[in-house]
Amino acid sequence: MSGNVIVGQSGGPTAVINSSLAGVYKTAMDRGANKVYGMQHGIQGFLNGQIVDLSDHIKSNLDLELLKRTPSSYLGSCRYKLPEVSVNKEVYETIFQKLHELNIEYFFYIGGNDSMDTIKKLSEYAEMTGSHIRFMGVPKTIDNDLAATDHTPGFGSAAKYIASITKEVIRDGLVYDIKSVTILEIMGRNAGWLTGAAALAKSEDCEGPDMILLPEVPFDTKDFIQKVDEIQKRKKSVVIAVSEGVRLADGRYVCEVGDANGSVDAFGHKQLSGTGRVLANLVAGELGCKARAIEFSTLQRCASHIVSRTDISEAFQVGGAAVKAAYEGETGKMITLKRVSDEPYQCTTDIYDIKAIANVEKRVPMEWIDVPNYYVTQDFINYARPLIQAELTPIMVEGLPRHLYCEE
Amino acid sequence: MSGNVIVGQSGGPTAVINSSLAGVYKTAMDRGANKVYGMQHGIQGFLNGQIVDLSDHIKSNLDLELLKRTPSSYLGSCRYKLPEVSVNKEVYETIFQKLHELNIEYFFYIGGNDSMDTIKKLSEYAEMTGSHIRFMGVPKTIDNDLAATDHTPGFGSAAKYIASITKEVIRDGLVYDIKSVTILEIMGRNAGWLTGAAALAKSEDCEGPDMILLPEVPFDTKDFIQKVDEIQKRKKSVVIAVSEGVRLADGRYVCEVGDANGSVDAFGHKQLSGTGRVLANLVAGELGCKARAIEFSTLQRCASHIVSRTDISEAFQVGGAAVKAAYEGETGKMITLKRVSDEPYQCTTDIYDIKAIANVEKRVPMEWIDVPNYYVTQDFINYARPLIQAELTPIMVEGLPRHLYCEE
Known part of the structure; x- marks a missing residue:
C-alpha cells in the first residue's frame, strides 16, 4: 500500500x-x-x-x-x-x-x-x-450515549471505577456510629449510564447505594427528602448516587438552583456549587443530619x-x-x-x-429505571455487569x- | 493463656x-x-x-x-x-x-x-x-503525623493513591490545547506529608505537579499568583497540589477566607473543605485562565x-x-x-x-521544604518513595x- x-x-x-x-x-x-x-x-x-x-x-x-x-x-x-x-x-x-x-x-x-x-x-x-x-x-x-452501538469503549472502565470506589465509600460511611448522608456526584449531563453503574456496587459483600438519581427522571425535592428520611429510619448511613445533570421538572439543573443566591468568596469571585454539594446542603438543612458530597470528578475519565x-x-x-x-x-x-x-x-x-x-444522544431507557424506588432495574445491571469484568x-x-x- | x-x-x-x-x-x-x-x-x-x-x-x-x-x-x-x-x-x-x-x-x-x-x-x-x-x-x-515512629501505617497507601491519580490527572490536564490550572486538594490539616507525596508523581514518564503548597508554609496570595503566572508562561497546563490546611500568615485557613461559618468536630478541630475551590476561583479571577479544583476526598483514606x-x-x-x-x-x-x-x-x-x-503532631521538617519553589526536597522524596512500593x-x-x- x-x-x-x-x-x-x-x-x-x-x-x-x-x-x-x-x-x-x-x-x-x-x-x-x-x-x-x-x-x-x-x-x-x-x-x-x-x-x-x-x-x-x-x-x-x-x-x-x-x-x-x-x-x-x-x-x-x-x-x-x-x-x-x-x-x-x-x-x-x-x-x-x-x-x-x-x-x-x-x-x-x-x-x-x-x-x-x-x-x-x-x-x-x-x-x-x-x-x-x-x-x-x-x-x-465514558457517557455511553452513542446510538447504534450496544455500548461505547470507555464506559466499562468508568463504570468499573465508579462501582469500585462506591463500594469503598459505602464502607467509609459506616465508620462512625452517627446518622449521615453521603452524596456521590457522578458524571453524565443528560444520560444516566454512569450514575446507574453505581448499582453494580451492590453485591454479596456490599449493600450498594441506597438511591440512584438519573438525569432521565425529573427531580422532585419533596419526594426526594421524604425517601431519604424513610431510608434513614432503617439505616444510619445513607449513600446516594446522583448524576451531575439531574434537573427539576421545569428543566433547570439542580446545581443551578443552588447557585441562585450567587455566593461570592472573600476574594470576590463567584462560588459555583456542584449538584452533590447542593443536595448535601439540602439534606442537612431538611433532615438535620450530617451530609457530605463526594465528587468522583475527572478520575472517572482517566483512572x-x-x-x-x-x-x-x-x-x-x-x-x-x-x-x-x-x-x-x-x-x-x-x-x-x-x-x-x-x-x-x-x-x-x-x-x-x-x-x-x-x-444523536442515547439515554437510559425508561423501562430500565425504577422511578419510585430511585434505582435501576435488573435489566440495567445485566446489561452493565459484563462490561466491567x-x-x-x-x-x-x-x-x-x-x-x-x-x-x- | x-x-x-x-x-x-x-x-x-x-x-x-x-x-x-x-x-x-x-x-x-x-x-x-x-x-x-x-x-x-x-x-x-x-x-x-x-x-x-x-x-x-x-x-x-x-x-x-x-x-x-x-x-x-x-x-x-x-x-x-x-x-x-x-x-x-x-x-x-x-x-x-x-x-x-x-x-x-x-x-x-x-x-x-x-x-x-x-x-x-x-x-x-x-x-x-x-x-x-x-x-x-x-x-x-494517613496523615503520618505521629511522633516517635519513622512513619505511620496508612500513609504509604494514601501516598501511593495520591501519586497515582496525580499522574493520571496531570495527563488529563494536557488534553486540550488551552491554558488551564488544576488545583488538587489533598488531606492534611496541619502536616503536609500527604500533599508532599504528590511529588512522587514526578518520574521518567511524568513532569509531576508544578507547585506543592504545604500547611507548614504560610500562604502569600501575591507571591502565589506571581509564581503560577510565571510557570504558565512556560507551559499551558499547570497542576498544583495543595493541602486542605494551608493558612495565611495571620493564621486563618485559606478555606476560611472563602467560608465564613467554619464548623468544628468533636475534638474541637475546624472542619475543612473547599481550599482547592477557593484557590481555583482566585486563579481564574486573577489570571483569567480556566481553573478547576479536584478534591481527592475520602478516597485518600479508603482506596x-x-x-x-x-x-x-x-x-x-x-x-x-x-x-x-x-x-x-x-x-x-x-x-x-x-x-x-x-x-x-x-x-x-x-x-x-x-x-x-x-x-503530639509531627509536621514536615522545614529543611525538607523548598519554600521559594513551592516544592519538597529530594530528602522528602527519598523518605517517602520506599513507602509506596x-x-x-x-x-x-x-x-x-x-x-x-x-x-x-
Missing part, C-alpha cells in the same frame, strides 16, 4: 481511548501502511499543522502495551465542530489539501457523537468532491489504574476494525459493538452509517502505574 | 487499618488467646456494650486475607476523647468493670495521636489502681484497590508486634516503625512510651474488589 494513515482523538478522554489509538496503529502497520500520522488536538490541531509520525512515539511492542494503559488522549483532543460546507468551504479545502500533501488515504477519528459529526461532514465532502480518502469513526465516550479488561480489549478491537473496514473500502461509517449474548458475554464489531450516529494490570514502575510518555 | 484480648479502632480510617486488625487477631490466636473481642466504634461503642467475638467474623484464612484488603475501619470507629480521671472517675470504673467481666488481659487500640491519648489514660489508670490489664497502641493514620504492599505488610506487622510486646509484659506503649535504611529499604518495629506520642492485588470478584463483610 502506498497510501498513508492519519488518526486523531476528539472530545473528552477516557481511560482506554489510547487502546483504540493502539488498535488503529497496530492494524494499519500490520496491513502495510507506509506512515501512520497522529493529529495532535484533533482536527483543530491538524489545521494548525500539529502532526506527528506515530512511529517516532511507538517504538516497540512494550510502547504499544504502555500506550494502551496510558490515560487521557495521548494525542491531545479538541472540542472543535466543523462548520457546514455551505458556510465555510475554505476550511474543507484546507483540510483536504493538507491530507493530499501527506498522501493520506485513510482517516480515523476516535470520539463521541460530536466527533462523529466531523467524520460525517468530511466523508460527505469527499463524496461531493470525488476524493478517494476514506473516513471512519471509532467510538469512544487507568483500574480499567476493565473487557473494555480495554474492545477499545483496541474497534480501532482495528475501523482500519480493516476502511482498507476494505468503507467510508462514512462508525464501528459499533454488537452484543451476541449477556451470559456468557459475547460481543463482536459491526459497522454503521455515520449519519444515524452523529449528534476482568482487569488489565498496570505496568508498575517504582510503585506507580507507568504510562507512555514522549517529551514535547 | 486464660486471659482474653480486646481490640478497637479509633479516629479516621485508612486503606490498611484492617490489616493491623488482622495482625492483632492472628498473632493473638497464634499465641493461644482464648477469645479475641472487637469493640465496635472504639471505646465509645465499648461503653455502650457494642462488642463482638472476632472469631465469628474471621472464620478462615481467606477471611483474614479479605480483612486485610477491606477499606475503612472494619469494627467502626469513634472520635471520643476520655475525660481526665480527676474530672470523671466513673467512666474509668465502668470501663475496667466491663473489661473484668470479659476477662480481658490485653487491650489494643489502633489509632492516631488522639487515640493514643486513650491508651495513655487507660494505662495510667491501670497503674494507679494496680490492674494487671496491659494497654498497647497500634499506630495508624484499598491500590494499596502499597509495603504499607499493608507493615500495618499487619505493627498489629502483631503490639500483641507480642503485651504478652511479654509491656503496657502504656505504642509500636513504632524504625527505618534501618533507605536503599535498600529496611524497616523494623520498636516500642515507645505512649506519653511522648499522645496528642509494590502492590497487594485486590481479590477481584465479578469485576470488583472483594471485601470482608458481615451482616449486622
Whole structure:
C-alpha cells in the first residue's frame, strides 16, 4: 500500500481511548501502511499543522502495551465542530489539501457523537468532491450515549471505577456510629449510564447505594427528602448516587438552583456549587443530619489504574476494525459493538452509517429505571455487569502505574 | 493463656487499618488467646456494650486475607476523647468493670495521636489502681503525623493513591490545547506529608505537579499568583497540589477566607473543605485562565484497590508486634516503625512510651521544604518513595474488589 494513515482523538478522554489509538496503529502497520500520522488536538490541531509520525512515539511492542494503559488522549483532543460546507468551504479545502500533501488515504477519528459529526461532514465532502480518502469513526465516550452501538469503549472502565470506589465509600460511611448522608456526584449531563453503574456496587459483600438519581427522571425535592428520611429510619448511613445533570421538572439543573443566591468568596469571585454539594446542603438543612458530597470528578475519565479488561480489549478491537473496514473500502461509517449474548458475554464489531450516529444522544431507557424506588432495574445491571469484568494490570514502575510518555 | 484480648479502632480510617486488625487477631490466636473481642466504634461503642467475638467474623484464612484488603475501619470507629480521671472517675470504673467481666488481659487500640491519648489514660489508670490489664497502641493514620515512629501505617497507601491519580490527572490536564490550572486538594490539616507525596508523581514518564503548597508554609496570595503566572508562561497546563490546611500568615485557613461559618468536630478541630475551590476561583479571577479544583476526598483514606504492599505488610506487622510486646509484659506503649535504611529499604518495629506520642503532631521538617519553589526536597522524596512500593492485588470478584463483610 502506498497510501498513508492519519488518526486523531476528539472530545473528552477516557481511560482506554489510547487502546483504540493502539488498535488503529497496530492494524494499519500490520496491513502495510507506509506512515501512520497522529493529529495532535484533533482536527483543530491538524489545521494548525500539529502532526506527528506515530512511529517516532511507538517504538516497540512494550510502547504499544504502555500506550494502551496510558490515560487521557495521548494525542491531545479538541472540542472543535466543523462548520457546514455551505458556510465555510475554505476550511474543507484546507483540510483536504493538507491530507493530499501527506498522501493520506485513510482517516480515523476516535470520539463521541460530536466527533462523529466531523467524520460525517468530511466523508460527505469527499463524496461531493470525488476524493478517494476514506473516513471512519471509532467510538469512544465514558457517557455511553452513542446510538447504534450496544455500548461505547470507555464506559466499562468508568463504570468499573465508579462501582469500585462506591463500594469503598459505602464502607467509609459506616465508620462512625452517627446518622449521615453521603452524596456521590457522578458524571453524565443528560444520560444516566454512569450514575446507574453505581448499582453494580451492590453485591454479596456490599449493600450498594441506597438511591440512584438519573438525569432521565425529573427531580422532585419533596419526594426526594421524604425517601431519604424513610431510608434513614432503617439505616444510619445513607449513600446516594446522583448524576451531575439531574434537573427539576421545569428543566433547570439542580446545581443551578443552588447557585441562585450567587455566593461570592472573600476574594470576590463567584462560588459555583456542584449538584452533590447542593443536595448535601439540602439534606442537612431538611433532615438535620450530617451530609457530605463526594465528587468522583475527572478520575472517572482517566483512572487507568483500574480499567476493565473487557473494555480495554474492545477499545483496541474497534480501532482495528475501523482500519480493516476502511482498507476494505468503507467510508462514512462508525464501528459499533454488537452484543451476541449477556451470559456468557459475547460481543463482536459491526459497522454503521455515520449519519444515524452523529449528534444523536442515547439515554437510559425508561423501562430500565425504577422511578419510585430511585434505582435501576435488573435489566440495567445485566446489561452493565459484563462490561466491567476482568482487569488489565498496570505496568508498575517504582510503585506507580507507568504510562507512555514522549517529551514535547 | 486464660486471659482474653480486646481490640478497637479509633479516629479516621485508612486503606490498611484492617490489616493491623488482622495482625492483632492472628498473632493473638497464634499465641493461644482464648477469645479475641472487637469493640465496635472504639471505646465509645465499648461503653455502650457494642462488642463482638472476632472469631465469628474471621472464620478462615481467606477471611483474614479479605480483612486485610477491606477499606475503612472494619469494627467502626469513634472520635471520643476520655475525660481526665480527676474530672470523671466513673467512666474509668465502668470501663475496667466491663473489661473484668470479659476477662480481658490485653487491650489494643489502633489509632492516631488522639487515640493514643486513650491508651495513655487507660494505662495510667491501670497503674494507679494496680490492674494487671496491659494497654498497647497500634499506630495508624494517613496523615503520618505521629511522633516517635519513622512513619505511620496508612500513609504509604494514601501516598501511593495520591501519586497515582496525580499522574493520571496531570495527563488529563494536557488534553486540550488551552491554558488551564488544576488545583488538587489533598488531606492534611496541619502536616503536609500527604500533599508532599504528590511529588512522587514526578518520574521518567511524568513532569509531576508544578507547585506543592504545604500547611507548614504560610500562604502569600501575591507571591502565589506571581509564581503560577510565571510557570504558565512556560507551559499551558499547570497542576498544583495543595493541602486542605494551608493558612495565611495571620493564621486563618485559606478555606476560611472563602467560608465564613467554619464548623468544628468533636475534638474541637475546624472542619475543612473547599481550599482547592477557593484557590481555583482566585486563579481564574486573577489570571483569567480556566481553573478547576479536584478534591481527592475520602478516597485518600479508603482506596484499598491500590494499596502499597509495603504499607499493608507493615500495618499487619505493627498489629502483631503490639500483641507480642503485651504478652511479654509491656503496657502504656505504642509500636513504632524504625527505618534501618533507605536503599535498600529496611524497616523494623520498636516500642515507645505512649506519653511522648499522645496528642503530639509531627509536621514536615522545614529543611525538607523548598519554600521559594513551592516544592519538597529530594530528602522528602527519598523518605517517602520506599513507602509506596509494590502492590497487594485486590481479590477481584465479578469485576470488583472483594471485601470482608458481615451482616449486622
